[in-house]
Amino acid sequence: MTATIKDVAKLAGVSISTVSRVINKSKPVSSEVKIKVLEAIDELGYKPNAVARSLVTKRSNLIGVIVTDIGNSSIAQMVRGIEEVGRMYNYDIILSNSYGDPNTEKRFAELLRSKQVEGIILISEILNKEVIEYIEDFKIPFIYLNKYYVDLDLPTVSIDHSEASYRMTKYLIELGHKNILYLTRNEREEASLERYKIEGYKKAMTELGEGKQQIYSAQGFEVEDGYAIGDEVAKFIKEDNITAVFCCQDELAIGLISYCYDNNIKVPEDISICGYGDIKIASIYRPRLTTIKEPYYDIGAVAIRRIVKSLDDGELEKTNTYLPIQMMKRESCKMDGR
Amino acid sequence: MTATIKDVAKLAGVSISTVSRVINKSKPVSSEVKIKVLEAIDELGYKPNAVARSLVTKRSNLIGVIVTDIGNSSIAQMVRGIEEVGRMYNYDIILSNSYGDPNTEKRFAELLRSKQVEGIILISEILNKEVIEYIEDFKIPFIYLNKYYVDLDLPTVSIDHSEASYRMTKYLIELGHKNILYLTRNEREEASLERYKIEGYKKAMTELGEGKQQIYSAQGFEVEDGYAIGDEVAKFIKEDNITAVFCCQDELAIGLISYCYDNNIKVPEDISICGYGDIKIASIYRPRLTTIKEPYYDIGAVAIRRIVKSLDDGELEKTNTYLPIQMMKRESCKMDGR
DNA sequence: TTGAAAGCGCTAACAG
DNA sequence: CTGTTAGCGCTTTCAA
Numbered sequence: 001m002t003a004t005i006k007d008v009a010k011l012a013g014v015s016i017s018t019v020s021r022v023i024n025k026s027k028p029v030s031s032e033v034k035i036k037v038l039e040a041i042d043e044l045g046y047k048p049n050a051v052a053r054s055l056v057t058k059r060s061n062l063i064g065v066i067v068t069d070i071g072n073s074s075i076a077q078m079v080r081g082i083e084e085v086g087r088m089y090n091y092d093i094i095l096s097n098s099y100g101d102p103n104t105e106k107r108f109a110e111l112l113r114s115k116q117v118e119g120i121i122l123i124s125e126i127l128n129k130e131v132i133e134y135i136e137d138f139k140i141p142f143i144y145l146n147k148y149y150v151d152l153d154l155p156t157v158s159i160d161h162s163e164a165s166y167r168m169t170k171y172l173i174e175l176g177h178k179n180i181l182y183l184t185r186n187e188r189e190e191a192s193l194e195r196y197k198i199e200g201y202k203k204a205m206t207e208l209g210e211g212k213q214q215i216y217s218a219q220g221f222e223v224e225d226g227y228a229i230g231d232e233v234a235k236f237i238k239e240d241n242i243t244a245v246f247c248c249q250d251e252l253a254i255g256l257i258s259y260c261y262d263n264n265i266k267v268p269e270d271i272s273i274c275g276y277g278d279i280k281i282a283s284i285y286r287p288r289l290t291t292i293k294e295p296y297y298d299i300g301a302v303a304i305r306r307i308v309k310s311l312d313d314g315e316l317e318k319t320n321t322y323l324p325i326q327m328m329k330r331e332s333c334k335m336d337g338r
Numbered sequence: 339m340t341a342t343i344k345d346v347a348k349l350a351g352v353s354i355s356t357v358s359r360v361i362n363k364s365k366p367v368s369s370e371v372k373i374k375v376l377e378a379i380d381e382l383g384y385k386p387n388a389v390a391r392s393l394v395t396k397r398s399n400l401i402g403v404i405v406t407d408i409g410n411s412s413i414a415q416m417v418r419g420i421e422e423v424g425r426m427y428n429y430d431i432i433l434s435n436s437y438g439d440p441n442t443e444k445r446f447a448e449l450l451r452s453k454q455v456e457g458i459i460l461i462s463e464i465l466n467k468e469v470i471e472y473i474e475d476f477k478i479p480f481i482y483l484n485k486y487y488v489d490l491d492l493p494t495v496s497i498d499h500s501e502a503s504y505r506m507t508k509y510l511i512e513l514g515h516k517n518i519l520y521l522t523r524n525e526r527e528e529a530s531l532e533r534y535k536i537e538g539y540k541k542a543m544t545e546l547g548e549g550k551q552q553i554y555s556a557q558g559f560e561v562e563d564g565y566a567i568g569d570e571v572a573k574f575i576k577e578d579n580i581t582a583v584f585c586c587q588d589e590l591a592i593g594l595i596s597y598c599y600d601n602n603i604k605v606p607e608d609i610s611i612c613g614y615g616d617i618k619i620a621s622i623y624r625p626r627l628t629t630i631k632e633p634y635y636d637i638g639a640v641a642i643r644r645i646v647k648s649l650d651d652g653e654l655e656k657t658n659t660y661l662p663i664q665m666m667k668r669e670s671c672k673m674d675g676r
Numbered sequence: 677t678t679g680a681a682a683g684c685g686c687t688a689a690c691a692g
Numbered sequence: 693c694t695g696t697t698a699g700c701g702c703t704t705t706c707a708a
Contacts, residue, residue: 004700004701004702005701005702006701006702014678014679015678015679015680016679016701016702016703017678017679017680017681017703017704018677018678018679020702020703020704021677021678021703023702024703026703026704027677027678027704028677029677029678030677030678033677033678047448047451047452048452048701048702049393049452049454049700049701049702050452050453050454051389051392051393051398051453051454051700051701051702052393052684052700052701052702052703053701053702053703054389054684054702055387055389055390055393055683055684055685055686055700055701055702055703056683056684056701056702056703056704057684057702057703058684060389062432062453069418070408070414070417070418070421071411071414071415071418071618071635073409073411073414073618076408076409076411076414077409079408079433080407080408080409080435083408083433083434083435084435087434087435092432092433092434092449092450092453093432093433094400094430094431094432094433095417095421095430095431095432095433096421096425096430097418097421097422097425110385111430112430113385114385114386114387114388115388115389115400115430116387116388116389223622254622257624258622258624261624261625262624280409280411280619281618281619281622281623284561284592284596284619284623285619285622285623285624286595286596286599286600286623286624297409342684342685342686343685343686344685344686352694352695353694353695353696354685354686354687354695355687355688355694355695355696355697356693356694356695358686358687358688359687359693359694361686362687364687364688365688365693365694366693367693367694368693368694371693371694386685386686387684387685387686389684389685389686390684390685390686390687390700391685391686391687392686392700393684393685393686393687393700393701393702394685394686394687394688394699394700395686395687395688395700396700
């Protein structure tokens with residue numbers, strides 16, 4: 001049996017309140033008594049029971065994090081940021097993998113609440129109003145992180161996607177590209193982020209005033225989807241003189257480059273390809289991928305910092321915190337000499 | 339204020355024990371009363387407070403997981419396995435990132451204990467006896483997962499590395515390779531897993547009875563280290579007619595292949611390269627990497643299953659659970675025609 | 677500066 | 693089948 005505060009009190013010959021005071025430094029204790037208590041603590045190897053403590057203080061020092069899949073590298077990076085910053089403020093995190101199922105998300109949220117978490121961060125790939133409202137109902141700080149959708153009326157953190165996309169397109173234009181294909185997904189859905197990214201792309205293309213503005217949609221956001229679309233893209237290259245492809249996600253770009261590799265299309269000699277996200281593989285893959293860095297670690301870090309802050313001083317504003325944009329210029333895109 | 343069991347009892351006009359009974363189905367309750375209670379619960383939106391419950395039951399339903407870095411994809415996969423299987427048995431996991439620092443690991447272990455976790459899984463990249471003993475002292479189920487080192491006297495789970503390495507070398511030999519370089523790291527350290535892998539490599543080479551047995555050590559286990567060693571390897575290819583390189587970790591192999599890409603050495607035409615681990619990138623990178631699959635998800639899954647099991651029936655044996663070996667034959671290795 | 681006592685929300689005897 | 697009661701280990705008034 002592990003020692004309790006009672007044991008310490010008895011051994012030190014004081015009351016449990018005194019022990020509590022020295023543990024928490026909550027009230028002055030004469031140094032003489034303090035020493036006795038400290039000795040007793042040491043002798044018994046006493047460690048306070050955080051569960052008992054939370055029951056009375058109503059503070060669990062726990063933040064619940066529900067993610068689509070921790071195996072996803074960008075999500076892992078966000079969690080890394082959440083964990084590390086949470087730690088600085090003495091918060092532990094409880095992790096739940098929903099695999100994207102809304103019911104599971106709700107169930108986990110409930111579970112987290114029962115464990116008395118002080119805040120919840122939901123990292124989701126779908127946008128489910130019902131889940132969000134369900135969690136908002138808990139009346140605890142809640143931040144929603146999503147790579148694909150936006151809900152403007154919710155606290156979140158991201159980069160300015162429209163601006164990022166504009167800058168990437170601009171960059172391709174600077175490299176001499178005129179016929180640039182934008183590879184998207186879900187662009188028509190109301191809440192899709194793609195709307196903003198396409199907006200940025202179009203703005204830059206319109207400023208250019210010449211060349212071909214072309215948008216095409218993949219079947220998904222994964223490497224396979226990028227690969228699968230290879231045939232179409234190859235056709236665009238031939239028929240429409242497309243010289244650069246701007247993929248809305250790194251995974252798509254990687255898949256597409258793999259397709260090119262397998263089909264003897266040289267990147268970047270035959271076609272420049274860039275991505276969006278800067279996932280880990282982007283800088284390891286060859287050629288290294290030119291892309292927009294979504295600062296996943298920072299996104300997580302800022303998210304939890306906002307939660308912790310709101311835990312101190314009351315309100316959590318329903319705003320999007322924008323993080324700086326960073327372009328990663330690498331070898332998958334080159335000057336177009338044609 | 340959220341409703342408590344008392345509120346439910348009052349509204350339903352019964353005692354709190356009755357409410358407790360219906361919540362936990364711990365004792366029979368007349369269906370008539372049960373309905374009243376259920377209605378009250380529903381009306382108040384009552385959810386049991388898991389903290390209060392753990393305090394009395396001494397069961398937190400929490401497993402602590404300390405990892406080197408959740409941003410590492412193989413670790414993320416293990417955590418995925420841990421989380422998913424833990425969930426099946428109603429355990430939540432608390433995640434801590436130690437970044438490999440032993441003192442941090444100890445501190446986190448302590449923190450986890452204070453939160454009354456029922457078991458601890460430590461995923462570490464170093465082997466620190468002190469940390470291990472410290473955690474063992476908690477007298478709660480503890481499993482130690484490590485990719486690089488072995489401690490035979492501890493519960494853990496892995497593949498049979500000697501056998502795996504033997505089979506990979508055999509495979510290269512079957513492809514016609516005779517001069518095979520084994521790229522290692524830390525092979526001299528007593529507890530290093532590399533000893534076992536080298537054993538397997540040597541066994542296969544000795545059985546072959548001809549060709550060149552060559553072992554060379556990189557500076558680390560990362561992609562950069564694989565890249566950095568490229569010059570040396572290129573020399574081996576030229577001078578010693580090495581036709582295949584067996585890298586002790588996928589990261590090294592990927593780095594080496596990147597070096598080859600950048601230096602116009604064709605893989606697998608000029609040199610076959612294989613890895614060990616089957617990290618995510620292995621099957622995405624081009625050429626796709628031939629490698630040994632370390633089943634990270636399963637390792638995590640089995641680890642937590644062992645913990646949960648020992649929580650039911652007492653003891654956790656200090657044994658290594660071996661998982662099946664799987665070879666991933668891909669394009670980075672080909673028949674040697676020379 | 678210290679101790680006694682109440683109570684956080686819940687479970688688990690125990691008695692009826 | 694149901695209610696009363698005693699805690700779980702701790703913090704926090706309130707008095708002294």
